[in-house]
Amino acid sequence: MQRQYRQSLSQATSLGRNRAIGTAPMRRPGAVGAEAGTPAASLWRHAAASASVRTADPTATAHASVGSAVRTGPKAPDFRTASQTTHHVLARAEENARLNDYEQGVKTAFDSIVPTLKRISALQHEPDFESQAQAIARRELGFELPEDILADAWIDQLDMRHLYAGCTFATYHRFCDDFFTTDPLAVEDGEKNFNGGFEGFLQTCGFHTLDISPCADGRLAHLIRYVLRLPHRAVRRKSYAGALFDIENSVQKWVEVEMLRFRAGVPNTADAPTRYLKVVAYHYSSVDPEHGGCAAHGSDTAKAASAGLERLLGFQQAIENSFCCGASIDLLLIGLDTDTDAIRVHVPDGEGAMALDRYVDALELYAATARQDASRARHDIQDAVRQTSPGVAEGMARLIERLIENNFSQIAYVRDYHGDHYADIGHAERFIGAGVGFEEIQLRNLMYFAYLDTVEEAASDLDVGIRIFTELNCRRGLPVPVVVRFDYHGQVPGARERAVTRCRRVTEALQSRYRDLFGRGLLHVLQVVRDCNADAPIEILECTVNAERKAGGH
Incomplete structure (x- = not known):
């Protein structure tokens, strides 16, 4: 199952061509959660519980496109064929149905904003406009719109930029509340035998920590819980443009993990024969390889993979040079086809070395084992891993086998609910997230990451995100919504105050760096913090939508 990389013919990335080709169906929002607790400040007033809590209808969303740059319009065509819909014996259909219901519910809530505001805009000169608008907003979005914006509509045009940004932030707020109060992506009883004990399984493979750095591209945001089907709380994830993670930050995290092992025996004691596993996940496009790959690497798959491997080796060298214990670090390189969600795993040899042209392709293996029984299919996965790299360590091989089998469920997920590939093969993120946190973002093309x-x-990460949203939003006159967030450890004295200060400092820097967009009302910022130790909901600090309205801006 080894394959050679396909070199892209051009390293230039065209954001225009990189836009999604599908459109999201116009549907009423799914369940993103009722109000949970009382945060320090509420962005906009939520509607009554009966209107704000909805459950997505799986029969209405089963084969729908999940969104695009335009995000509104007719349902995408069903590209599936009989061979594609053949059920793979290792694919977990019930889990797929549950994950699809959740994804459709959340994305429909965001994708309902534009059609709802269009409908409201058409009524702005009606005599009872304000009451009609609020009724529509409560029914379709689950919250009310600011009364002052609606009241001023008779004077001038309705302030759609403020409404769009505010609706996006309010929907994000409700989505977060739901995530942290109901834990919708928790591993259920039927899945626990397979992945519920993942941390224990990881240690039997010889690893005490799994640290993954994907690209910041929103098309990889679902890598942990969907693509690899891992419990999201059991994996450290930090995303960077081009998957080029910060080596110093990763060294600091390694030190923290090893200190906890030594002082507290968490996740195991320091004398246990386990290692820290660092993973890079680069990405590529099988549908549009010249334009749909990683923008940070010019859509050049070989360049993206090579840069990821180089960064991994740099991290290992940094540990070895600083602590003389490079042997305690293991490395793994994974590629993701963002069109089909199939992975390729570069299997290390007995010395831990990887080669760019030595990998197992999960999509090919899926097709080869689709009609086998479970025992034979698992046996073929084992053979493929060991034939690709005969000297691979036993623990590493078992982990890779688990990841590939897990990925079979995601390959089936895409085929069952989207067809040959996703309709939105390009960028279709709904907002930018900047700062530290965002554990709840486990859905594809929902948010562009900028950890900072x-x-x-x-x-550079932020500039890439702004370029993406200039094409997605600003070109249509819509603002770029940015959530600035810093999670903190509540048991540390002064941690919340420092997080609040960071939020304000980053917001001011954003307004300065992108002053033209901000000055034209094309960039809005929501500031939030969260106590990650208390497993608490987010706390709203400030929002430029409200601040500018009070100041009379835009």
Whole structure:
């Protein structure tokens, strides 16, 4: 199952061509959760519980496109064929149905914003406009719109930019509340035998920590819980543009993990024969390889993979040079086809070395084992891993086998609910997330990640995100919604205050760096913090939508 990389013919990335080709169906929003608790501030007033809590109708969303750059319009055609819909014996259909219901519910809530605001806009000169608008908003979005914006509509045009940004932030708020109060992506009883004990399984493979750095591209945001089907709380994830993770930050995390093992025996004691496993996940496009791959690497798959491997080796070298214990670090390189969600795993040899042209292709293996019984299919996965790299360590081989088998469920998920590939093969993110946190973002093309402490250190990541949203939103006159967030450890004195300060500092830096967009009302920022130790909901601090309305801006 080894394959050679396909070199792209061009390294230039066209954001225009990189836009999604499908459109999201116009549906009423699914369940994103009722109000949970009382945060320090509420963005906009939620509707009554009967209107704000809905459950997505699986029969209405079973084969729908999940969104595109335009995000509104007719349902995408069903591209499935009889061979594609053949059930794979290792695919977990019940889990797929549950995950699809959740994804459709959340994305429909975001994708309902534009058609709902269009409907409201058409009524702005009606005599009872305000009451009609609020009734529509409560019914379709689950919350009420600011009364002052509606009341001023008779004077001038309705302020759609403020409404769009505010609706996006309010929907994000409700989505977060639901995630942290109901834990919708928890591993259920039927799945626990397979992945519920993942941390224990990981240690039997010889690893005490799994640290994954995917690309910040929103098409990889679902990598942990969907593509690899791992419990999201059991994996450290930190995303960077091009998957080029910060080596110093990763060294610091390694030190923290090893100190906890030594001082507290968490997740196991320091004398246990386990290692820290660092993984890079790069990505590529099988449908449009020249334009639909990683923008940070010019849609060049070989370049993306090579850069990821180089960064992994740099991390290992940093540990070895600093602590003389490079042997305690293991590395793994994974590629993701963002069109089909199939992975390719570069299997290390007995010395832990990887080669760019030595990997197992899960999509090919899926097709080869589709009509076998479970025992034979698992046997063929084992053979493929060991034939690709005969000297691979036993524990590493078993982990890779688990990841490939898990990925079979995601391949089936895409085929069952989307066809040959996703309709939105390009960018279709709904907002940008900047800061530290965002554990709840486990859905594809929902948010573009920009992990940072300061704008300056992540300027390139942010610039990529702004370019993406200039095409997605600004070109249509819609603003770029940015959520600035910093999670903190509540048991540390002064941690919340420092998180609040970081939020304000980053917001000011964003407004300065992108002053033209901000000055034209094409960039809005929501500031939030969260105590991650208390497993608490997010706390709203400030929002430029409300601040500018009070100041009379835009």
